Amino acid sequence: MRIARLLWRNAFRHRLRTFLTVLGITIAILAFGMLRTVIGAWYAGVDASSASRLVTRNAISLIFPLPISYKDRIRQIEGVKTVSYGNWFGGIYIDEKNFFANFAVDISSYLRLYPEFILSPDQLDAVERDRKGCVAGRKLAERFGWKIGDSIVLKGTIYPGEWEFVLRGIYHGRDKTVDESQMFFHWDYLNETVKKLVPRRADQAGFYMIGVRNPAQAAEIAATIDASFRNSLAETMTETEKAFALGFISMTEAIVIAIRLVSYVVIIIIMAVVANTMAMTARERIGEYAVFKTLGFGGFHIAGLIFGESLLISMTGCVLGAALTYPAAAVFADALSQYFPIFNVEPRTILLDIGAALLVGVVAAVFPAWRAVRIRIAEGLRHLG
């Protein structure tokens, strides 16, 4: 107990310096936490994906479609429970800046595949009755102030023209990891319109989403699907939803790596700052350490005092920084909703914060402690601060 008081008193002997150091650590931990959360947001799609869903797409690349006739052939394959299909629509709402994901899908089977998208039965009914009906996520509807029954016009980029939809349902996520900023509408509406305008592009699906009975068989089923379309005009590539999402992210890997590196850099910067504080503190107290030694305290005690003080300062900053991460993330999530529909602080981030602060505290104390322990009594007593 007495030691703790000594540490506390020591730490706040230079109030301004300690305050500045704690402030520095708070900022660094806050920045570290935010960067980690950005990385988490990057991988949000992967975390939200399920092992029991497969994605089938054209083997050449995502921009090539598959014939709609594949639907029935996939359904016949052993172990397949549900088949849904859709196209990335890529429509623009008023301005390019208002980007959000919009898909033309077979709504009823799609929602069966995604039980995490919760839509009330009467809204589902209303969507199914209206060919121009669409479903939007809660966050998306809030962002543009859409209400049920509103008419929404998207400008097509892949499918030319102005497309009119009527909002018939707003889905909620089952939990925080569900993306509530997507929009779906009837694939049939897309297909019928395209058939009139550009017949050669009709009856094609951009992807098939497949629900399997037993997730353990997913790999086997994926291989069977691909094998049945081998050497056809549209060869397929089937993988689990997770692998598909990871593959997409791996293309932007360079950015993720950069952000990760930068998050380490901020810790190193603060390490230099704290190490500086501790070095100055220890230098000023060399005389005191010599007195301690004269009184019979060993190197162990002196090192303990320095390490304790360093950790006290870094942990105080850590607690403040971690606490501030939550409100900061909330502000950020609003500003960057276009890039990151899901932006949650994970518990793991807080653990990493603590780990980083411990590391900073320990590393900062190593050199000063080593110097204090090594100092000879006579030399130390002679030392002027």
Next chain:
Amino acid sequence: MGIPFSYSFRNLWTRRLTTVLTVAGMALVVFVFAAILMLSEGLRKTLVDTGSYDNVVVIRKGAETEVQSGVERSQAAILETMPEVAVGIGGRRLLAKEMLVLINIPRRGNSKPGHVTIRGIQPESLLLRPQVRLIRGRMPRPGSSEIMAGAGIARRFQGGGVGESLRFGMREWTVTGIFDAGNSGFSSEIWGDADQLMQAFRRPVFSSVIFRLADPSAFEKVKRRIEGDPRLTLDARREVKYYEDQSRMMAKFLRILGISLTVIFSLGAIIGAMITMYAAVANRTNEIGTLRALGFGRRSILAAFLMESLLLGFLGGCAGLFFASFLQLFTISTMNFQTFAELAFNFALTFEIFWKGLAFSLVMGFVGGVLPAFRAARKNIVEALRVT
């Protein structure tokens, strides 16, 4: 008379460990600051080099990228007859009808797939892009299953080297040459004969039509004519503008990331400098008293401490920029969010970034040192001398 410069310098030298730690903190901040500016600059350079001001890209109305677009053969033929299209050697019009698709190719090393752009070209395409030069092998023969790969692709993707082959569209395609297109986005593309590729991918339409203007100032006229013609549902853009639009999201992302990181990091470094300078002032109270007693004014004391802090910033800036300059050896290759295609760009260090980084480090030094310097200057002579 002022306190000599060497006083400030020697003070830093005396407390080497503290100086090194403070400078290291600042150097890292300047490093990150410069790195992000270099990245944005590299992206900008790539875009500028890719587009040419005299060229016009025509894509389908509403489409934002060539991948999304489709131009019917009949529409392309109408474009070809426009009088504003420049005429090259032998009376051929400088107009190319191109096809563009994305395909998945595994990377060298880790086999992770990337989206690579394949451009189906016509002989005129090369005339329209003078920055494209063949550096190895030979040009693919028109009408054959031969392709050439950009230098960036050859290096990073499996099957991209000369003599290697790629399989797509139910055919084997032999890479007969490697082309270099400098900093431009074309270095991340694969080029082959448009007609062959359209067959292979079963695409009856072109993706875009690119032509050179005979008179660069006639752009507005051409644009009006194309967009007003009821037979053409097409949009015309200058090539420069087209490539700039394609990377707007990426540029914005880099800018937001850069500003937030720089602000946060510099706060950390300024605090570091402040701690150092406050300690320097506190340790030297006696010395300050002595200097004042010798007749140096408050202003000289203020200047000496500010100088010390600016020197810290300057050293940090130099160190940070020194390490940042090595970044020029690296290439960032990532997927453009807007086109889904692979885009590679370098870190580019310009003189502007250099002085911005240096100015930034001096500002950090100044902000960190100004309060402690005032504290030093305000000290009372007698009290300062009495402190032990």
